[in-house]
Structures are given as structure tokens and as C-alpha cells.
Amino acid sequence: MSGGYNEIHPEPTTFISKYLISFDHKVIAKQFLWYGIFFLGLGGLMALLIRWTLAYPGVPFPVLGNLLFPDSAGIVPPDSYAMLFTMHGTIMIFYAITPILIGAFGNYCIPLMIGARDMAFPMLNMLSFWFAFLSGVVLITSLFLPLGAASGAWTSYPTLSTMIGSPGAGQTFWCVAIFLFGISSTMGAVNYVTTVITLRAPGMGYFDMPLTIWGLWLTAILNAIFVPVLGAGVILLTLDRVLGTTFFLAGASATSGSGDPVLFQHVFWIFGHPEVYILILPAWGIVSDLLSFFSRKPAFGAKSTALAMTAVTVLSTLVYGHHMFTTQMSPLLTQSFMTLTMTISIPSAIFFANWLGTIWKGSIRFDSPMLFSLGVVFVFGLGGLTGLHLGTVTTDLYLHDTYFVVGHFHYTMAASVLLGGFAGIYFWFPKMFGKMMNEKLAKLHFWGTMIPLNGVFFGMLMIGYGGMHRRIYNPFVYDSLKRLIPINEFVTISAILMGLFQIVFVINFLWSLKKGPKAPNNPWEVGTLEWTIPSPPVHHNYDEIPVVKCGPHELGNPNLKTGRDFQYQTEELVQG
Amino acid sequence: MKRADLQSNLAMTVTLIMGAMLFTTLFMGYAIYRSASTYWPPMGFAKVALGLPTFSTFLILVSSLFCYLARVATQVRKVEKARLYLHLTLILGLAFMLTQGFLWSHLKATGVYVSSGIFASILYGFTWIHAAHVILGLGTLLYLEIVLKNTSDSTIRKVINVEKFWHFLGIIWLIMYFTIFVL
Numbered sequence: 062m063s064g065g066y067n068e069i070h071p072e073p074t075t076f077i078s079k080y081l082i083s084f085d086h087k088v089i090a091k092q093f094l095w096y097g098i099f100f101l102g103l104g105g106l107m108a109l110l111i112r113w114t115l116a117y118p119g120v121p122f123p124v125l126g127n128l129l130f131p132d133s134a135g136i137v138p139p140d141s142y143a144m145l146f147t148m149h150g151t152i153m154i155f156y157a158i159t160p161i162l163i164g165a166f167g168n169y170c171i172p173l174m175i176g177a178r179d180m181a182f183p184m185l186n187m188l189s190f191w192f193a194f195l196s197g198v199v200l201i202t203s204l205f206l207p208l209g210a211a212s213g214a215w216t217s218y219p220t221l222s223t224m225i226g227s228p229g230a231g232q233t234f235w236c237v238a239i240f241l242f243g244i245s246s247t248m249g250a251v252n253y254v255t256t257v258i259t260l261r262a263p264g265m266g267y268f269d270m271p272l273t274i275w276g277l278w279l280t281a282i283l284n285a286i287f288v289p290v291l292g293a294g295v296i297l298l299t300l301d302r303v304l305g306t307t308f309f310l311a312g313a314s315a316t317s318g319s320g321d322p323v324l325f326q327h328v329f330w331i332f333g334h335p336e337v338y339i340l341i342l343p344a345w346g347i348v349s350d351l352l353s354f355f356s357r358k359p360a361f362g363a364k365s366t367a368l369a370m371t372a373v374t375v376l377s378t379l380v381y382g383h384h385m386f387t388t389q390m391s392p393l394l395t396q397s398f399m400t401l402t403m404t405i406s407i408p409s410a411i412f413f414a415n416w417l418g419t420i421w422k423g424s425i426r427f428d429s430p431m432l433f434s435l436g437v438v439f440v441f442g443l444g445g446l447t448g449l450h451l452g453t454v455t456t457d458l459y460l461h462d463t464y465f466v467v468g469h470f471h472y473t474m475a476a477s478v479l480l481g482g483f484a485g486i487y488f489w490f491p492k493m494f495g496k497m498m499n500e501k502l503a504k505l506h507f508w509g510t511m512i513p514l515n516g517v518f519f520g521m522l523m524i525g526y527g528g529m530h531r532r533i534y535n536p537f538v539y540d541s542l543k544r545l546i547p548i549n550e551f552v553t554i555s556a557i558l559m560g561l562f563q564i565v566f567v568i569n570f571l572w573s574l575k576k577g578p579k580a581p582n583n584p585w586e587v588g589t590l591e592w593t594i595p596s597p598p599v600h601h602n603y604d605e606i607p608v609v610k611c612g613p614h615e616l617g618n619p620n621l622k623t624g625r626d627f628q629y630q631t632e633e634l635v636q637g
Numbered sequence: 638m639k640r641a642d643l644q645s646n647l648a649m650t651v652t653l654i655m656g657a658m659l660f661t662t663l664f665m666g667y668a669i670y671r672s673a674s675t676y677w678p679p680m681g682f683a684k685v686a687l688g689l690p691t692f693s694t695f696l697i698l699v700s701s702l703f704c705y706l707a708r709v710a711t712q713v714r715k716v717e718k719a720r721l722y723l724h725l726t727l728i729l730g731l732a733f734m735l736t737q738g739f740l741w742s743h744l745k746a747t748g749v750y751v752s753s754g755i756f757a758s759i760l761y762g763f764t765w766i767h768a769a770h771v772i773l774g775l776g777t778l779l780y781l782e783i784v785l786k787n788t789s790d791s792t793i794r795k796v797i798n799v800e801k802f803w804h805f806l807g808i809i810w811l812i813m814y815f816t817i818f819v820l
Contacts, residue, residue: 181644247655255647259640289655293662296766305751306758308666318679318755324666331662 069178069601082191084183085600086168089190091493093164094486096193098570100156102563107149109560110137112517116546116553118535139534143212144231146532148204150215151235153475154340155242156197161482162343163246163284164193167253167277169489173591173598174271176262176607181255189248196241203234211235214532216329217298219309219322224302233302236295243288243295250288253281262590264609268364269630271589271613275367276346279374283335283342287378291332294325323388330381338377340474341441344481345370345412348434351484352416353614354587355431356423357626360614362415369408369415376405383452387461395454402452409445413438424617428585429503433484436511437477440518444472447522462532465525471518480510483566490570491584495597496577502569509562516555524548588629589613607631645794653805656770660809663763667816670755678756682749685760689743690818693736694811700729701807708800714788719796723785726803727778730771737768763817767809774799774806 073079083089110129113122114137121127126135137145168186172179180186203210208229213221217235220226257278261270270278297308307320353360360366382390382398390398416438425431447469450456460466483506490498524545529536536542536549583592590607591598611634616627620637628635671677678684707722741761749757777799784792 182648250655251648251651254651255644258647259644285651285655286658289659290662293659293666293766297663297666297762300758300762300765304761306762307752307755308758308762318670318674318677318682320755320758321666321669321673324669327669328662328666 070183072600082187084179084187086172086180086183086186087493087598087602089186090165090167090169092190093160093168093193094493096190096197097157097159097161097165100152100160100197104149104152104157105560105563107145107152109556111142111145111149112553112556113137114142114534115536116550118537140209140212142534143214143532144209147211147214147235148200151200151211151239154215154336155239156200158340158474158478158482159242159246160193162340162478162485163249163277163280164190166273166343166347166482166485166489167249167281169493170271170273170591171253171256171277172260173492173594173602174274174589174613175257175260175265176590176603176609177256177260178601178603178606180252181260182252185248185252189245189252192241192245192248196238196245199234199238199241203231203238206231206234216333217295217325218329219298219301219325220311222298222302222325223309223322225310233299236299236302239295240292240299243292246284246288250281250285253277254285257281262607262609265630268367269609269612271346272349272360272363272366272370273343273346275370276342276344276349279370280339280342283339283374283377287332287335287339290328291336294328294332297328298325323385326385326388327381330384334381334384335377337470337474338373340478342370342374344437344478347481347485347488348437349412349416349419350589350613351430351434351488352419352438353616354585355426355428355434356420357426357617358419358423358614359612359616360415361418361421362411363612363614366412366415369411372408373405376401376408380405380452383457386454386457392454399452399454403449406445406449413442413445428487429498429500429507430484430488430585432504432507432511433480433487436480436507437484440472440476440480440514443519444469444474444477447472460525462530463525464521464529464531467531468518468521468523468525471521476514476518479514483507483510486570488585489591490573491580492591492596492598494574494577495580495595496573497580497584498573498577499569502565506562506565506569509565510559513555513559513562517552517559520548520552520555524552586625586627588615588627588632590630593629593631610634639790641790642794645798649798649801653801656802656805656809660767660812663766664812664816667759667763670759674755679754682753682756683747685740685744685749685818687818689736689740690814693733693740694814696729696733696736697807697810700726700733701804703729704800704803708796711785711788711793711796716785716788719788720782720785723778723781727775727782730775730778730803734768734771734775737764737771740764759817763813767806767813770809771806774803777802 070084073083080088110122119136121135122129122137130137130141168180206229208231210231211217211222211227211234213227213232217232222232257274300306301308301310309322309325310320311322349360349366380398380402382394383402386395447465451460451466451469487498487503490496527545529542529545537546580596582595590609593607594603609630610632611628611630613630615634618628618635620635621628703722703725707719707726710719710722744760749760751757751761781796781799784795
């Protein structure tokens with residue numbers, strides 16, 4: 062059901078209806094982008110505080126230390142340390158990656174790339190942002206509570222997260238914030254799923270959609286199914302904390318019946334494992350498209366890439382147990398989860414091979430979006446391979462809860478998604494704001510991110526393999542970990558470097574926004590629908606709904622006689 | 638099917654899947670608590686008397702029936718009739734909430750407090766979460782009271798969606814009634 066009814070909404074005129082309570086998907090996308098970049102900065106600062114503490118325990122944090130921790134002379138205190146890694150994880154996953162990759166790119170790209178004038182439900186879209194905003198306010202408020210914010214890690218396992226483990230109100234605020242954010246995510250999911258199914262331009266079949274849209278669509282489906290599971294978990298946790306139920310409190314089972322702390326882990330990871338794919342799927346989609354665009358070649362096996370991503374989506378719902386190998390799970394069950402986890406390698410290897418096939422013998426243009434995309438290919442390869450050690454029971458029993466895990470999920474979730482997000486920002490910035498970004502600064506930003514990033518996360522893999530635990534405040538009180546001090550310092554210096562190079566990005570972003578040269582309609586010379594209209598697009602996107610006649614990756618066709626090496630999706634496929 | 642109808646149906650389907658996942662998670666937890674426990678109800682507790690929950694079940698099922706009739710009347714463009722059935726749905730929905738209130742005070746009177754362990758946690762927690770959704774459902778019924786003035790296509794879509802949500806709440810209650818109170 063594509064084509065036909067797709068109305069033009071009147072353009073808003075007042076400041077409030079234009080920028081604040083906007084129903085326009087492009088404005089909402091930008092709201093999510095600013096929101097995400099703000100939290101990325103906040104989460105990044107927390108990461109630096111954590112790293113500083115691990116490399117130089119007992120040394121005051123430079124510059125900001127005295128301001129943040131006046132009572133301890135600028136040294137991060139142990140309780141604040143637990144709070145920092147909890148909030149770092151929460152903020153990065155829910156408040157930085159989700160808004161940028163799903164909120165900003167989802168809202169911006171879905172209607173434009175499928176040739177629609179807006180989302181199916183513009184008002185729901187607006188509410189989705191403001192629920193996210195409210196959730197962010199609750200989370201930030203929790204930082205200023207008397208006993209501080211949540212400190213039971215982003216996974217919030219009971220009993221760390223019950224009233225026994227976290228007596229303050231911080232954990233309750235955390236639950237409320239996550240629940241509100243879940244409402245926002247599911248509202249977005251309803252919108253994305255419906256929009257992709259019903260508002261594709263006439264002629265656009267599912268396999269004519271850019272792979273970016275495939276990634277975002279699969280993400281929305283996973284969001285709709287699994288965010289409510291976490292919702293149920295945090296409701297029960299909140300009831301335990303506020304109203305005195307005992308769902309997650311262990312007790313004397315024969316007399317009053319016992320709650321079950323491990324049940325929360327099951328609920329959390331039934332949601333949590335799909336969540337990691339919720340975060341990575343949009344980045345996979347973006348990278349799959351960009352590799353083709355900048356290699357000036359059709360995406361190798363685009364259909365199989367889409368199907369492989371679908372297969373990963375399905376499999377991702379069946380493997381959550383690999384997070385819980387050390388919870389005295391039955392060996393029969395651990396073996397099953399291990400086998401299913403290993404099965405994910407097959408579709409992952411398929412689209413990974415397709416990525417390599419796409420760039421193979423391409424006439425590659427090393428523009429900044431391409432550099433970041435190639436960065437994703439590299440770091441995701443490393444992240445995926447280190448996942449095998451953790452998905453295997455025998456090695457996981459040794460590596461569980463070490464920095465190896467931290468290194469692994471940062472390679473997959475942080476590095477891949479961050480680089481994918483930057484690739485997307487550099488790629489769509491001209492369309493979003495009608496200005497070009499500075500390419501030299503962009504390249505400097507790439508290398509300044511890519512090299513220290515590997516220093517940080519590869520270093521983490523090494524100290525993890527060396528036996529350092531994930532969440533201890535000062536590892537050097539243990540003699541066995543003293544030999545890891547130099548690597549920890551190396552990781553911290555890399556992290557500081559990487560943090561400093563993000564300033565290049567912020568300057569480039571803000572400067573280009575104000576003073577960047579005007580962007581042409583199609584600066585990257587690609588054929589998807591959003592590049593057929595002006596930059597930035599008019600309020601209703603398309604004066605006339607486009608009719609799609611070919612796929613999104615028709616580049617480098619030798620039969621083209623138009624003087625360009627690509628064709629738009631609105632043009633009939635040129636054949637020899 | 639018209640595009641607007643398709644969009645409406647799809648969005649409601651996704652919404653109901655979300656609701657179903659939330660309650661499925663709760664029931665999965667319940668199954669684990671039940672199967673891990675030697676005695677159920679745990680020592681010191683008795684089964685809840687079935688009278689009140691059965692009456693609640695009766696109320697919500699009849700209200701579902703009226704909701705169905707309201708939708709059918711809207712579709713055959715009989716606004717007055719539809720509004721009458723809508724009033725009845727709303728009244729029975731409120732009556733359901735009232736019986737839930739009685740249930741909670743009955744539990745308290747028989748010494749089953751919120752903090753009395755997992756048995757009480759499930760009785761209170763699950764009915765609270767369901768009740769919160771019923772309040773949401775009552776809100777959508779009130780909204781229909783305002784908009785059900787004509788039988789335009791968009792009104793019909795709204796009535797259909799509210800009807801689906803209301804049936805969903807009835808089904809969830811029915812499952813709760815059998816698994817928590819009867820079994």
C-alpha cells in the first residue's frame with residue numbers, strides 16, 4: 062500500500078509552533094540531535110572522571126575537580142564513582158545514542174528517504190520528543206538529590222537497586238526516567254513502523270528502500286516489542302522501592318514466599334540484548350548505504366544485507382541468557398544460549414562480507430562520511446570478534462565482569478555507533494541545515510577520534526584479559542592488578558585525547574551552522590530521494606510525491622549517458 | 638482498505654503488542670514465583686475469596702460487550718444508540734474500578750498487606766498495574782464521550798481503537814482472574 066493520500070500540513074508561523082511544539086519531523090529530528098549531543102557531552106565528561114580515577118586514584122581531577130567534589134578536594138569519592146559509571150552507562154545508551162541514532166536520524170531520514178511529507182502521526186512524534194525531554198529532566202534532577210543519583214550500574218540489578226542497596230531517591234528517579242523514556246521510544250516505534258509500511262512513495266517496494274531505512278525500521282520493531290519488557294521490570298522495581306512489595310527481595314520462602322532478585326536480570330536482559338541491536342541496527346543501515354555511495358558502486362548484495370539484518374533482529378530475541386552464564390544457570394540452558402549466540406555470527410558475517418564486497422574495486426571517495434563508515438567496519442569487526450569470547454561459556458566464566466566485557470561492548474555499542482552517528486551527521490548535515498561542514502576539520506576529527514578510540518577500547522580489552530574487574534573504585538589496592546597501572550594510564554590519556562578532539566567537532570558543527578558555505582541540493586552525488594529536493598527541504602518536503610523507479614544504490618552504471626555516474630531513484634533504470 | 642484505516646489499525650496493533658509484552662513479562666514472573674515455591678499460597682495465607690473477583694470479571698466482560706455494541710452502532714451510523722452503549726461501558730468500567738477498591742480493602746482487612754511477601758506483592762502489584770491501564774482506558778472512553786457526536790470515518794476509527802484497547806484490558810483481567818485468583 063504505497064502512494065496516494067499524503068496531505069500537506071500548513072506551515073507553522075509562531076516561534077513556539079515552529080521550534081518548540083513542532084509537528085514537523087525535520088524539526089523534531091533536530092531537537093533530538095541537540096538533545097543527544099548535549100547528553101553525549103555530559104556522558105563523555107563522566108567517562109573522563111571514571112578514567113581519571115582508574116589511572117590516578119587519589120589524585121584530584123584537573124580543572125573541574127574542585128568544582129564538582131569540593132568536599133574531597135577534587136578527588137572522585139568512592140560513592141560518586143559508582144554513581145558516575147551508572148549514569149555514564151544510562152546517559153550514553155538511553156540519552157545520547159538513542160536520541161541521535163533513532164530520534165534524529167529516524168525522524169529525519171524515514172519520511173525524506175521514502176518520499177513522504179511527514180510521519181504517519183506527527184502529533185505522536187512531537188509527544189515522543191517531549192516525553193524524552195521530561196525523562197531527561199528527571200534524570201538530571203536526580204544528580205542533585207541528597208544521596209545522589211542511582212548507583213546500581215545501568216543494569217540496576219537487585220539487590221544493588223532495592224532500598225537495601227540504594228537507600229536514596231536516586232534509583233527511584235532512575236526508574237521513573239527510564240519508564241518515561243520507554244514511553245517516548247515506544248511512541249516513536251509506533252510511528253516509524255506505521256510510516257514505513259504505509260507512506261512509501263509509489264513504486265517503492267521494501268527492497269527499494271535505502272538500507273538506512275531497513276535498519277531504522279527493524280530497530281523500531283524491536284523497540285515496540287522489548288521496551289515494554291523493561292517497562293514491566295522498572296514498574297515492579299519501583300513498587301518494591303516505593304510501596305514495599307517484595308518482587309525482587311529474597312526472603313524466607315517457606316513462610317511468606319520469596320521474591321527473586323535474579324528474575325530482574327532475566328527481565329532486564331530479555332529487553333537488554335535486543336536493546337544492543339536497537340542501538341546498532343541504525344548504524345549498520347547507515348554504513349551499508351554510505352559504503353556504497355562513496356565507493357560509487359551498487360551495494361553488494363543489498364537484498365541479502367537487508368535479510369541478514371532481519372535475521373539478526375530475530376535471533377537477537379533468543380540469546381539473552383549469555384549475559385547470565387554466571388548466575389548458576391543450568392548447563393543445558395547455557396549451552397543452548399551459547400549455540401544461539403554463535404548463530405548470530407552467520408548473518409553478521411553475511412552483511413560484513415557484503416560491506417567488503419561493496420568497497421571492493423570501488424572508486425572510493427574518502428570524504429568524511431566515508432572515513433567514519435570505514436571506521437565502523439574496522440571497530441565493529443573487532444567488537445564482533447571479541448563477542449565470541451564472551452558468548453562462549455568456558456571463556457566467559459573467566460572474562461565475566463572484567464574490563465574485557467567493557468572493551469567489547471564499547472567497541473560494538475560505543476565505537477561503532479558513535480562513528481556511525483558521526484558518519485550520518487557529516488553526511489546529512491548539508492540536507493538538515495543547508496550548509497556544508499568543513500571537510501578538513503572533519504578529517505582531523507576522524508583521525509583524532511579513531512586513533513585514541515582504539516587506544517581506549519583495545520586497552521580495555523587488555524586490562525580485562527589481565528583480570529581487572531569492571532566496577533572497582535581503586536584496582537591498585539590489589540597487588541595482582543598493580544602491573545596494569547601503565548596500561549590504565551595509557552587508556553586514560555587516550556580517552557582525554559579523544560575527548561579533546563571532540564571539541565573540533567563541536568567547533569566545526571557550530572561554525573558551519575553559522576558560516577558554512579551554502580550546500581547544493583546534492584553535494585555527495587547520490588540518488589536517494591532526499592537529494593532530489595532543496596537543502597534544507599521545504600516544510601512539506603515534496604511538492605509532488607515522487608514516483609520511485611529504481612533502487613537506492615544505482616551508482617557507477619556503465620550504461621549511463623547523462624554525464625553523471627549515478628541515477629536518482631525517480632529515474633528509470635538505464636540498461637545496456 | 639483506505640490508507641488512514643490501515644495506519645490506524647497498524648498503530649493500534651503495535652500498541653496492543655506493547656501492552657501484551659508488558660503483561661506477558663508480569664505473567665512470566667508469576668509463573669516463575671509459583672513454580673519455585675513449595676506451597677502456594679505460601680504458609681500463613683489463604684486463597685482470596687472468589688466472590689469479589691468474580692463480580693469484577695462479570696462487570697468488565699459486560700462492559701466489553703457494551704463497548705462492542707457501541708462500535709457496531711457507530712459503524713451503522715446510529716449516534717444516539719452508540720452514545721447510550723458508551724455511557725454503559727463507562728459506568729461498568731467505573732464499577733469495575735470500585736470493585737477493585739473493595740478488593741484491596743478486603744485484602745487489607747484479612748491481614749494481607751502490601752509488604753507481606755511475594756503472594757501479597759503479586760495480588761496488589763498486578764491488580765495495580767492493570768488498574769492503572771483501566772484508568773487509561775477510562776480516559777479514552779471519556780475522550781469518546783466528547784468526540785462521539787457524529788459518525789465520520791475518523792470518529793469510527795477512534796471508536797474502533799478504544800474498543801480494541803478496552804477488550805484488551807478485559808482479556809488481561811480474565812487471564813489474571815484465572816491464574817491468580819482461581820488457580
